[in-house]
Amino acid sequence: xxxxxxxxxxxxxxxxxxxxxxxxxxxxGFLTTDNMLTLLQNVAVLGILGLAMAIVVIGRGIDISLIxxxxxxxxxxxxxxxxxxxxxxxxxxxxxxxxxFGLVNGWLIAYAxxxxxxxxxxxxxxxxxxxxxxxxxxxxxxxxPGMDGFEKLGQGTILGIPTSIVMFAIACVVVAFxxxxxxxxxxxYAIGDNPFAARVTxxxxxxxxxxxxxxxxxxxxxxxxxxxxxxxSMPTRIFNSTLIYDVILVVVLGGIGLSGGRGGVLNVVIxxxxxxxxxxxxxxxxxxxxxxxxxxxxxxxxxxxTDSFLNPRNEETAQQGDI
Amino acid sequence: xxxxxxxxxxxxxxxxxxAMTAPALAQQGLDEPFQKPxxxxxxxxxxxxxxxxxxxxxxxxWYAGLKKELEPFGVKFVIRxxxxxxxxxxxxxxxxxxxxxxxxVVHNPDVQTYAKLLQRAENEGIYVIQIxxxxxxxxxxxxxxxxxxxxxxxxxxxxxxxxxxxxxxxIVQGALSAAxxxxxxxxxxxxxxxxxxxxxxxxxxxxxxxxxxxxITQTVLKQNPDLCGIVGxxxxxxxxxxAAVKEAGLTGKVFLATSGGGERKGxxxxxxxxxxDLNMSYDVPTQAAQMAGTIKWLLSSGAKxxxxxxxxxxxxxxxxxxxxxxxxxCWNLSDLKK
Numbered sequence: 001x002x003x004x005x006x007x008x009x010x011x012x013x014x015x016x017x018x019x020x021x022x023x024x025x026x027x028x029g030f031l032t033t034d035n036m037l038t039l040l041q042n043v044a045v046l047g048i049l050g051l052a053m054a055i056v057v058i059g060r061g062i063d064i065s066l067i068x069x070x071x072x073x074x075x076x077x078x079x080x081x082x083x084x085x086x087x088x089x090x091x092x093x094x095x096x097x098x099x100x101f102g103l104v105n106g107w108l109i110a111y112a113x114x115x116x117x118x119x120x121x122x123x124x125x126x127x128x129x130x131x132x133x134x135x136x137x138x139x140x141x142x143x144x145p146g147m148d149g150f151e152k153l154g155q156g157t158i159l160g161i162p163t164s165i166v167m168f169a170i171a172c173v174v175v176a177f178x179x180x181x182x183x184x185x186x187x188x189y190a191i192g193d194n195p196f197a198a199r200v201t202x203x204x205x206x207x208x209x210x211x212x213x214x215x216x217x218x219x220x221x222x223x224x225x226x227x228x229x230x231x232x233s234m235p236t237r238i239f240n241s242t243l244i245y246d247v248i249l250v251v252v253l254g255g256i257g258l259s260g261g262r263g264g265v266l267n268v269v270i271x272x273x274x275x276x277x278x279x280x281x282x283x284x285x286x287x288x289x290x291x292x293x294x295x296x297x298x299x300x301x302x303x304x305x306t307d308s309f310l311n312p313r314n315e316e317t318a319q320q321g322d323i
Numbered sequence: 324x325x326x327x328x329x330x331x332x333x334x335x336x337x338x339x340x341x342a343m344t345a346p347a348l349a350q351q352g353l354d355e356p357f358q359k360p361x362x363x364x365x366x367x368x369x370x371x372x373x374x375x376x377x378x379x380x381x382x383x384x385w386y387a388g389l390k391k392e393l394e395p396f397g398v399k400f401v402i403r404x405x406x407x408x409x410x411x412x413x414x415x416x417x418x419x420x421x422x423x424x425x426x427x428v429v430h431n432p433d434v435q436t437y438a439k440l441l442q443r444a445e446n447e448g449i450y451v452i453q454i455x456x457x458x459x460x461x462x463x464x465x466x467x468x469x470x471x472x473x474x475x476x477x478x479x480x481x482x483x484x485x486x487x488x489x490x491x492x493x494i495v496q497g498a499l500s501a502a503x504x505x506x507x508x509x510x511x512x513x514x515x516x517x518x519x520x521x522x523x524x525x526x527x528x529x530x531x532x533x534x535x536x537x538x539i540t541q542t543v544l545k546q547n548p549d550l551c552g553i554v555g556x557x558x559x560x561x562x563x564x565x566a567a568v569k570e571a572g573l574t575g576k577v578f579l580a581t582s583g584g585g586e587r588k589g590x591x592x593x594x595x596x597x598x599x600d601l602n603m604s605y606d607v608p609t610q611a612a613q614m615a616g617t618i619k620w621l622l623s624s625g626a627k628x629x630x631x632x633x634x635x636x637x638x639x640x641x642x643x644x645x646x647x648x649x650x651x652x653c654w655n656l657s658d659l660k661k
Contacts, residue, residue, distance in 0.1 A: 035546070139376070139379040235532065283525070283543070286526065288527075289527065
């Protein structure tokens with residue numbers, strides 16, 4: 001067994017391939033082009049969020065406030081348009097709010113040196129609370145006629161492919177380019193791998209950390225706009241949901257270690273595919289909600305156990321901050 | 324007939340006297356004997372409102388309606404927002420029991436959590452009015468929708484729309500833990516039991532979440548493109564269901580029935596646009612008015628809390644294309660707040 005060292009990514013890929021095969025053989029209507037597109041479409045927003053989370057996790061951080069960035073700025077766009085502002089002005093306001101939010105997160109983590117978990121936990125609550133008390137009249141911000149045309153961001157198709165999948169693909173390309181082709185991307189990996197060494201070698205760690213959180217918040221906002229366009233409203237209460245755990249799950253399941261410095265866009269795609277395949281298959285089988293949770297739990301547990309059997313933790317492989 | 328004359332005279336005289344004095348009385352004004360005790364019974368009393376969360380059409384509408392009806396009588400209206408947190412709500416109810424408001428208006432998150440607490444509150448002398456979601460404890464009053472009826476009427480409409488078509492329907496439930504969802508499902512089952520020809524191809528919980536509802540409906544529609552109807556459990560969630568139907572190009576072919584509080588943007592506008600074919604509305608302003616009426620009646624009756632118990636089930640308004648344009652089918656939150 002010594003030469004059979006699977007990485008988490010490969011294990012999850014095997015799980016995905018296995019699930020896919022079983023569903024294709026036994027589930028009528030699973031392996032059709034239409035259903036494949038639906039499968040992807042249903043997890044596109046989750047995938048975009050996974051990309052956002054991946055950036056900070058690779059930089060050895062975490063962003064619990066991501067769902068607030070998803071819910072509040074896009075909600076603000078819908079609310080402002082509803083109140084009679086123009087769409088471009090509303091979008092600009094939302095983007096500025098998102099950047100400001102990312103800057104606050106980044107400043108707290110990079111300069112005030114608050115651990116990212118606590119900093120983003122607090123700022124997420126702050127932004128969601130701000131939205132609830134000051135920005136929105138109702139939890140669910142409805143679409144208004146002023147938004148007409150904008151729903152194309154999440155509905156309809158481009159060259160036969162549902163738009164939200166195209167958006168996910170665009171986000172993948174952008175993030176992959178950022179991480180692999182730019183110097184900033186290389187810095188993020190360096191900081192994630194060893195923040196102290198990165199600083200010693202002269203990498204501007206603090207500004208790069210701030211940049212990570214700004215980009216993450218912007219991608220979160222983008223995911224929110226796609227979500228709002230696809231359901232014709234912004235259910236801002238989504239902040240109270242368990243979506244953030246699903247996002248972390250996609251990232252970790254895909255094989256991006258929480259200890260930082262490892263993984264990339266491909267991992268997020270695989271993590272998203274596994275979740276998507278599971279959800280789609282179980283919906284076709286009309287499995288009850290409780291049953292779905294049970295199956296999800298068992299599959300994830302199996303993936304984690306297999307990983308720890310094949311890649312046992314020891315002093316050499318364990319990193320500081322590994323969860 | 325002589326012996327009759329003297330009483331007749333007396334009557335005539337009395338009538339004459341009355342005719343002379345009546346204008347005199349009218350000039351002085353007549354005190355209506357019951358309004359003063361009524362005012363006294365209300366003035367300075369505290370009414371506490373515990374919704375499962377603020378910031379959505381139902382609870383905002385009840386709040387605005389109650390405030391408008393009660394504050395002019397000097398009633399102090401306080402709010403304890405549980406913000407979707409059952410524990411926070413139970414704590415709010417517990418601390419209210421010791422604060423002793425005159426009335427508690429409670430919106431239960433489920434059947435059990437508050438039941439014992441509400442009983443204790445009534446024993447302590449606080450009237451408890453439960454709204455839209457009742458608990459296992461029956462308190463002085465319940466004002467709200469009959470979920471079973473909502474489920475039945477929605478399903479009847481869907482079954483009717485399916486006549487002569489595929490008879491395949493889907494059900495998009497709310498959260499499994501919510502009694503409103505379970506009661507509605509019971510109503511759906513009641514009707515389906517009478518229609519064995521109708522086949523339920525999917526019955527899934529979307530957690531009151533529009534995105535989940537959309538995902539489920541998309542998958543179901545891909546598997547069953549000949550689906551003829553969907554029973555949705557809440558209009559706020561079924562925006563997603565409707566978006567899935569629209570994307571599949573099946574608007575008008577798949578009959579979508581849902582329910583909600585009847586706020587214009589969430590109900591009438593969406594029925595008009597064709598997103599929903601039927602929205603069973605439990606007309607929030609009327610519910611608020613009924614709650615306020617019950618509070619006035621209870622406070623002025625002086626009845627011992629818990630000694631009388633009754634229910635006011637809401638008369639539902641089915642919103643369809645026919646009445647979606649009317650002024651009265653829906654309500655505007657912004658107008659109610661004025």
